[in-house]
Amino acid sequence: MDYEIVIGLEVHVQLLTETKMFCSCRNQFTHEPNSNVCPVCIGMPGTLPVINKQAFELGILGALGLGCEIPELTKFDRKHYYYPDLPKNYQISQYDLPVSQNGIIEVEVDGVRKKFGVTRAHLEEDAGKLMHESSHSNVDLNRTGTPLLEIVSEPDMRSPQEARAYLEMLKLILQYTGISDCNMEEGSLRCDANVSIRPRGETKLGTKNEIKNMNSFRGVEAALTMVVDELLRQTEAGEAIRQVTWGYSIDRNQIFKMRVKEDANDYRYFPDPDLPAVHVGRDWVEAIRARLPELPLAKKDRFMKDYGLSDYDAGLMIQDKKMADYFEETTRISNMPKEAANWIQNDLARELSSRKVAVEDTAMKPEALAELLDLVSKKTINVPTARRVFMKILDGDTASPAAIVEKEGLAQVSDTGPIKDALEEAIKANPKAVADIEGGKPATAMFFVGQIMRTMKGKADPEAVAGVIAERFGIDPEILKSNKKKK
Ligand SMILES: [Zn+2]
Incomplete structure (x- = not known):
């Protein structure tokens, strides 16, 4: 029989705020366990949470980037569960009135643009961390109360590749908005997936399996592929599909069963009586919308139209907003977009990566690259010499390319x-x-x-x-x- 794969993703991103979601602890990574905590975030009785306005606005900004609507009324709810890294025994989250809903993300999958729905994006606080030793476990509450935006997709993805493409675009959009660094290795962007299969043509969803806490694109695609294979195997063998929650180990590239659920979780949500509902005025939303930058695919289209870049080159230039800015600045000065894109995606990208330098910190400024392109196009120097000058600047020569060519006698001989x-x-x-x-x-x-x-x-x-x-x-x-x- 022919089966259809149905995938939805839940993504948590940590917001780049000064302080935590409901208290004034710094929102930063601290090595010493339990040193960045206060009575509010460790849930002492009698303390009161206060909503972080910056987190609230970043949440709205991110949601607008994902094409979401911002309802006029939103509130916070308590989501109850018991776990050693959650001292209050509830997490402050949002239930029936999330800060945003009904978004849409346009994604390129194998060169074809597809739209995937975003059900909602809501604000919540992160939990602490357990660190397991051989004989016992330690609790570190430094992360407790870190502001999160949870983005829940519609079950719109039909393959592990589509799920990966959605996640890559989600991350890129959120990085463009600046609400999170989306560093997956450090856990500031984490992904859970729901996956089920059904006979093609069926409209009801099959029994879903979950995969928890994946933190790489490759891992998401690999784990989903393995769970889909398992679901197909069970179905072909005539076994009933059970509601399994899986973990994924990237080191071993394996999925493992965490638990089998009998019923849906009951978190006994109720409105947090300590926090007021928030009326989100339209002026406020529009003021935040004005901070929204040009989004990645719009930028790609513009780079192709305005600068004549190929689909491939434009796609590479938008993978990092600062790199895209660098490209535009170089092109503004040199008016040689194709040459600029070539140098950036080859020589510059290679050197930034091997020297572990961010594009905004490189000694090779857009003005210098533009000057180098100009020297090559005027045949003052040839390309190998341009590479030498390029390396000299990266190695610390602060003179301009033209000055380096002059003082070192590098000008090309055409005579x-x-x-x-x-x-x-x-x-x-x-x-x-x-x-x-x-x-x-x-x-x-x-x-x-x-x-x-x-x-x-x-x-x-x-x-x-x-x-x-x-x-x-x-x-x-x-x-x-x-x-x-x-x-
Ligand atoms: Zn605190």
Whole structure:
């Protein structure tokens, strides 16, 4: 039988606020366990929570980025459960009146744009952490009360690949809005998934399985694929599908059963009597909406339209908002978008990654890259020399590219006189190569390109070199050019 996969995701992101969700503890990672806590966040009786306005606004900003509606009235509820990392025995969350709902995210899956629904995005507080030792476990409440936005999707994804693409776009949008750093390795973006299968054509949802706490894109796709395989196997074998909650180990790339549920959880939600319902005025929403930046896919479309970038190049340029800004600034100055995109996605990206430097901190500023592109386009320097100048700047030379070319005498030599001299010298030293060319192996002439470049310390204009060699041996200069490109 043909089955359809149905996937929905629940994503938690930690908000980049100064303080925690309901108290004035700093919202920052602290090494010393239980050092960043106060009576409110550790749930002492008699304390009162106060809503963090910054967290509230960041939640709305993120929700607007996900295309959500912001209802006029929202409130906080207590979600009851017992766990050692939750001293109050309830988590403050939102139940029937979330801060936002009915969003939509447009995602590219294998080059096709699809829309996936966002059911709701609501605010809540994070719990603490348990650290398990061999004989006992420790409780660290530093994370308790960290502001979270929980984003619940519609069950709109039809494959693990779509789920991954949705999650990647969700993360990118939230990073663009600046509400979270979305660092998955450090747990500031965590993902749970619901997955079920049903015969194709069926509209009722099948029994769902859950996968908890995944923190990588690869992990989400891998774990979902494994659970889907398990559900298909059970169905084919005629077994009844049970409601299983799975964990996933990225180190072993394995799923493992955490628990089998008999009933739905009953968290006994009720409105938190300590917190007022919040009326969200339309002016307030519009003021927050004005802070929304251009979103990734809109930026991609604009880069293709305004700068003539290919789908592939534009897609790469928008993967990091600061990188996109860098690209636009370089292009604004140089007016050479394709060349800028090439340098950024190859040389710059490679060096930033190997030097572990963020694009906004690199010594190679957009002005300098633009100047370098200009020097190449005017043939003042060739591309290998441009790479040398580029590396010099990254290695700490604070002069401009033009000044470096000037002070180090790197300008390209297009004058054929010195090139001819260098060629004659090389011919004298290499009679075998000359014999090969004259004996019907014109490609051997590439050898002399290398010899001339060496003699002239890499500064010869490659086109002039090709022209001189071609003329000297009576061969087609294209032979030398096509080889040169591959190098
Ligand atoms: Zn606190």
